[in-house]
Amino acid sequence: MDKLLKKAFVEAAIKFPSALFGMFCTFAVLTILDSVVPKAAEGLMNFFEPALLFIQRWLPLFYVPSLVVLPLAVKDVPAASGAKICFILVGGWLASLCVAGFTAISVRKMVKTEMIPAEPMAKPSPFTSLEMWTWSGIFLASFVGALYYPTALGTSARTCLPFLLSSTVLGYLVGSGLPSAVKKVFHPIICCAVSADLAAIAFGYLSKSGLDPVLGDYLTKAASNPGAGDILMGFLGSVIISFAFSMFKQRKLVKRHAAEIFTSVIISTLFSLYSTALIGRLIGLEPNLTISILPRCITVALALSIVSLFEGVNSSLTAAVVVLTGLVGANFVQAVLDKLGFNDPIARGIATASSAHGLGTAALSAKEPEALPFCAIAYALTGIFGSLICSVPAVRQSLLAIVG
Structure with missing residues (x-):
């Protein structure tokens, strides 16, 4: 499909x-x-059901490739501008999460919708030590093979594919086995990306090829010569389509709480766009860079189509900032939601996806499958509404006026 x-x-x-x-x-x-x-x-x-449990078990893996190649995307951004962008990114993520979550709760109180329990969702089986040892063996064998037989599989991307893919999976297995307290501030997604980058650094050093070519082979975006990241991201479309089954399972809650879902998504999307423009101007970030990061809370594909409506933008920066926003959300969202007292799956799901799109969705729903339907809806609606609102000339002109 x-x-x-x-x-x-x-x-x-x-x-x-x-x-x-x-x-x-x-x-x-x-x-x-x-x-x-x-x-x-x-x-x-x-x-x-078996396929859905498989997807849920490995969900964060399919969002990791963009994080692994992040060093290639941000290396040309000046340090001073990078610090300002990071300030907007982290502060904006937290503010957007609060706006979405508190709006959902406020609308629920206004329309007096009584909260009912979510449908229980099946949880996948935990990872075993056999899986850990198997992937460790695959990584070591393929890493040594790539070093000593660099042309055995043809292209460099194919040579690197086995050990980069296995290092990514191995990082996820290790991260998933960390204590719960550690995972709240060091999510398996981070461990996953770090593991793949460390493998790339080690191979680049030992083979004397350097880091950049190895990361370039991780995500080639060429169907005829795929890298490890291309293999993982090839499943992403199927993963997103599969969210429909989780939404259907919670259809009673979706219908019952439609008012708060739609209202909170619309308000948080508007807040995200206009607050980014305003803060960018207040802290003196270059206008073209501010415009490039406007859709920081919207999934990459739609964020790129949004910035294409403006002139003189850096689309590579847009993609990098969207990924970084998702990274921050994936790592800290669960702890922040707990601190803010968002206890029900609706508020948690909406706040997460409205502020940290797909990566946040993957991180939260891996631990809380009941929140996945609401993450999926907010994830989609945030992108749709952001695209629609930015296609209105008056809105674009108002954002440009604020940016300066």
Whole structure:
């Protein structure tokens, strides 16, 4: 389904992410089936349950490649500007999370919607020591093989693929086994990216090729010559489409709390765009850099389409800032949500996805699967509303006026 939708969207010159469209279509089909032939909807859910548990078990892995190659994206940004961008990024993430979460709770109180328990979600099995040793063996064998037989698999990307992929998986296994208190401030996603970067640094040093070429082989974005990151990101469309099943399982809560979901997403998206523009001007960040980071809380594909509406922007910086925002959210979101007292899966899911898009969604839902449906909805709606609002000329002019 993902491949067919991608092909159709390319041929129709539609820039909207096809996987998000597929997610809503799947949710619509399940909802219609449930109202017409309930047993058919239940049968589909049961049929896909093993695949959904597999995706949930490995979910953060599919979002990691952008983090691994982050050093390539930020190396040309001046240090002073980089410090200002980091200030906006961290402060803006926290502010957006608070706005989304408190708006959801306030709207719920205004419309007097009583909170009911979420449907229990199945949790995947924990990782075993056998998996750890197996992936360790694959990494060591492939790393040594790549050093001594650099052309055995043809291109350098294919040579590096086995050990870079296994180091990424190994980092996730190690991170998942850390104590809960540690994981709240050092998420397995971070461990995953660090593990892959350390493997790339070690190979670059020992092979005397340097770090940049190895990271370039991690994510080539060439179908004929894929790297480890391309393999992982190849599953991302299917992963996003699969969110529809989690949304369907929590359909009663989605329908019951539609007012707070939509209101909080709209308000937090507007807040994110305009607060970024204002803070950028107040702290003296260059206007073109401020415009480049405006869609910091929106998923990469839509963030890039948003900045393309403006002139003189740095699209590489846009992608890097979106990934960094997700990184901050993935690492600290659970601890911050606990501190702020957001206890129900709706407020937690909306606040997370509205402020840290896909990476935040992957990080939170790996621990709290009940929050995944609301993360998925907010993740999609934030991108959709951000794209729509920025396509209005008056809005773009107002943002440019604030930026200066």
